[in-house]
Amino acid sequence: MSVTIDTKDIYFKELNQQIRDVLKTGVEEIILNNVNGQRYIGDGITGTQSIIINGTPGNDMAAYMDGLKLVINGNGQDAIGNTMNDGTIVIHGNAGDTLGYAMRGGEIYVHGSVGYRVGIHMKGYQEKNPVIVVGGKAGDFFAEYMAGGIQIVLGLDLSPEESIVGDYCGTGMHGGVIYLRGTVEDYQLGKEVKVLPVDQEDLELLGRYVHNYAEYFSEDYEAIISKEFIKLIPFNTRPYGNLYAKY
Amino acid sequence: MLKEGQIRIPAGCAISGIMNKKGELTSGQDIIKSIAVMHDRSNGLGGGFAAYGIYPEFKNHYALHLFYDDKKVKQETEFLLNKFFSIEQAEPIPTRNISAIKNVPLIWRYFAKPKVKEMALYESESEYVVDFIMRINSEVEGAYVFSSGKNMGTFKGVGFPEDIGEFFRLDEYKGYSWTAHGRFPTNTPGWWGGAHPFSLLDSTIVHNGEISSYDANRRFLEMYGYKCTLQTDTEAITYIFDLLLRKFGLPLESAVNIVAAPFWSKISRMNSEQQKLFKALRVVYSSLLINGPFSIILGSTNGFMALNDRLKLRSLIAAQKGDNMYIASEESAIREICKNPDKSWAPKGGEPVICLLDGKESLYEFDQVDENEFVRHSVAL
Numbered sequence: 001m002s003v004t005i006d007t008k009d010i011y012f013k014e015l016n017q018q019i020r021d022v023l024k025t026g027v028e029e030i031i032l033n034n035v036n037g038q039r040y041i042g043d044g045i046t047g048t049q050s051i052i053i054n055g056t057p058g059n060d061m062a063a064y065m066d067g068l069k070l071v072i073n074g075n076g077q078d079a080i081g082n083t084m085n086d087g088t089i090v091i092h093g094n095a096g097d098t099l100g101y102a103m104r105g106g107e108i109y110v111h112g113s114v115g116y117r118v119g120i121h122m123k124g125y126q127e128k129n130p131v132i133v134v135g136g137k138a139g140d141f142f143a144e145y146m147a148g149g150i151q152i153v154l155g156l157d158l159s160p161e162e163s164i165v166g167d168y169c170g171t172g173m174h175g176g177v178i179y180l181r182g183t184v185e186d187y188q189l190g191k192e193v194k195v196l197p198v199d200q201e202d203l204e205l206l207g208r209y210v211h212n213y214a215e216y217f218s219e220d221y222e223a224i225i226s227k228e229f230i231k232l233i234p235f236n237t238r239p240y241g242n243l244y245a246k247y
Numbered sequence: 248m249l250k251e252g253q254i255r256i257p258a259g260c261a262i263s264g265i266m267n268k269k270g271e272l273t274s275g276q277d278i279i280k281s282i283a284v285m286h287d288r289s290n291g292l293g294g295g296f297a298a299y300g301i302y303p304e305f306k307n308h309y310a311l312h313l314f315y316d317d318k319k320v321k322q323e324t325e326f327l328l329n330k331f332f333s334i335e336q337a338e339p340i341p342t343r344n345i346s347a348i349k350n351v352p353l354i355w356r357y358f359a360k361p362k363v364k365e366m367a368l369y370e371s372e373s374e375y376v377v378d379f380i381m382r383i384n385s386e387v388e389g390a391y392v393f394s395s396g397k398n399m400g401t402f403k404g405v406g407f408p409e410d411i412g413e414f415f416r417l418d419e420y421k422g423y424s425w426t427a428h429g430r431f432p433t434n435t436p437g438w439w440g441g442a443h444p445f446s447l448l449d450s451t452i453v454h455n456g457e458i459s460s461y462d463a464n465r466r467f468l469e470m471y472g473y474k475c476t477l478q479t480d481t482e483a484i485t486y487i488f489d490l491l492l493r494k495f496g497l498p499l500e501s502a503v504n505i506v507a508a509p510f511w512s513k514i515s516r517m518n519s520e521q522q523k524l525f526k527a528l529r530v531v532y533s534s535l536l537i538n539g540p541f542s543i544i545l546g547s548t549n550g551f552m553a554l555n556d557r558l559k560l561r562s563l564i565a566a567q568k569g570d571n572m573y574i575a576s577e578e579s580a581i582r583e584i585c586k587n588p589d590k591s592w593a594p595k596g597g598e599p600v601i602c603l604l605d606g607k608e609s610l611y612e613f614d615q616v617d618e619n620e621f622v623r624h625s626v627a628l
Contacts (some may be wrong), residue, residue: 189253
């Protein structure tokens with residue numbers, strides 16, 4: 001069952017209350033039309049339902065979200081998926097800064113490019129392994145202080161002067177893995193990061209998420225996966241292990 | 248009441264800008280709708296607008312907008328105004344009664360030209376006008392010049408920006424370029440003069456952010472006669488651009504590379520010619536580096552420029568639809584008035600978005616100098 005809400009000129013507080021009320025009735029899908037700038041959609045909600053967002057949702061969408069599926073037909077703004085615990089976000093456009101900040105579970109797919117500080121301090125623990133897949137490019141400080149999880153940047157449709165990631169990529173990284181479908185200069189990387197070629201195991205993992213990306217956005221899976229990827233991992237998973245406790 | 252400067256005010260804020268490259272005029276309705284979308288970025292303690300092209304009937308006069316605390320200080324200031332300017336027209340700025348807008352000061356505007364005989368000791372007309380404004384704002388308690396350009400005006404006050412726009416009846420003005428600001432100071436007493444835009448002559452600044460280099464910037468500016476009376480970082484930014492563009496005559500690109508200078512590591516990767524230039528700018532103007540998070544729109548008669556700090560610690564989106572250019576803190580603020588832009592993009596930190604009227608080559612133009620006048624003076628000397 002599906003419920004449609006015309007959100008034009010509805011203030012975010014009222015809209016989010018409506019969403020929660022509707023979800024409680026057992027509805028499996030909510031369609032939000034004319035969304036423009038309303039903040040905090042999907043924040044802190046536990047559940048497995050879907051919300052289809054037509055328009056431009058406001059900042060801080062899906063913070064602490066736990067299980068919902070959000071589909072955005074439009075661009076996302078800043079701070080999407082802050083400390084998100086579980087669920088899936090599919091953005092049919094670009095997204096702003098600090099996407100997936102401190103994300104700890106679930107998956108985020110962005111058709112186009114993302115802003116600065118995406119996936120910073122992403123973390124993983126046991127069965128929790130968050131994933132971000134970006135179709136275009138990412139800005140500076142991508143995956144800064146990354147502690148776990150998987151981040152993939154595909155670099156699709158970039159012009160020759162555009163770089164797949166900005167500067168300070170992976171600065172302070174001490175866990176998780178980054179895959180880039182393209183190359184980076186050494187100066188773009190944090191000193192904690194080393195570059196490796198991908199192996200068979202990596203390709204299997206990449207195949208799974210690239211397949212999802214291609215399916216969500218009707219892109220050509222073979223064309224994407226056939227180009228060479230590189231893998232970035234931290235030199236050391238406990239860089240400060242000796243700082244306070246010397247052996 | 249404590250004013251700005253007696254209390255520190257870290258700011259949140261929203262900014263928005265719209266302009267038409269062909270110079271077509273639109274009312275203030277669109278910019279009000281745009282900034283209103285970002286209502287929650289401000290807290291009702293400051294809102295304001297800059298509008299270009301609104302006074303065509305007085306396009307050669309300085310449009311001086313002033314706040315007065317009371318009639319006595321108005322009288323005192325008008326005495327000075329009459330001494331240094333020929334006033335063509337003086338009137339209260341039209342306003343609407345809005346319940347949300349309270350504690351309104353006296354708000355007047357004057358269309359004025361400098362008195363030539365008083366100007367003799369100044370190297371340029373703009374210098375004369377700036378000096379006059381600095382004196383009023385720093386020496387006349389209770390009077391504040393908050394707009395001083397030609398064929399443009401700043402409108403601001405304490406309140407949410409959409410209320411301030413309605414209060415000043417901006418729907419009744421027509422301009423080709425508009426910028427707006429919604430303010431979120433967290434511990435301000437709220438004063439009308441402390442709202443954005445800050446302006447000097449035709450230049451206006453709306454700003455979201457907080458500058459940690461304020462004192463370094465201020466000390467440098469004071470050596471050139473600027474008086475930072477409000478101790479707000481935005482005031483300093485306004486004067487920095489005035490100094491670099493108007494007084495020093497630097498190209499806008501250089502001004503940008505001074506205030507949002509590339510890191511030394513980036514300069515070290517440039518070719519030797521570029522290195523020379525960028526090192527010189529960083530060394531000579533190190534005190535004008537703006538440190539800390541910011542997104543600003545610098546408005547001028549010829550268009551506007553939007554800029555983020557080099558680390559991009561504030562949000563900024565640009566968009567274009569035909570001849571219309573849009574800038575805002577959030578994309579929704581643009582989509583509210585332009586549903587399907589031809590393109591929208593997020594500028595990189597330190598990378599300016601410059602939108603100029605067709606036929607204009609730079610944001611700032613110097614005073615028009617009459618060549619004959621110049622020759623006559625040279626002969627006389």
